[in-house]
Amino acid sequence: MARKPEKSTMRHLGEFFGEVWKGIKADPTSPAPRAVSRTRIEERHVDTPAGQVTLRRTIIEEVVPARKRER
Numbered sequence: 001m002a003r004k005p006e007k008s009t010m011r012h013l014g015e016f017f018g019e020v021w022k023g024i025k026a027d028p029t030s031p032a033p034r035a036v037s038r039t040r041i042e043e044r045h046v047d048t049p050a051g052q053v054t055l056r057r058t059i060i061e062e063v064v065p066a067r068k069r070e071r
Helices: 009-025
Strands: 035-048 051-063
Touching: none
Parallel strands: none
Antiparallel strands: 035 051
């Protein structure tokens, strides 16, 4: 299996300053695109011919605020 080449220092710096730049350009008055209000996990164990398996359901309830229209 081939390994991915390591990122260079310049690549790391570019990614870092790119994230900083995104923060500078972002509008601080706009609400977050979504806010997770609640996460619920349901889990149960079931016996099958191949052995015991775990069935897991993750439910994420989100609140998505409407964006203000610019006039």
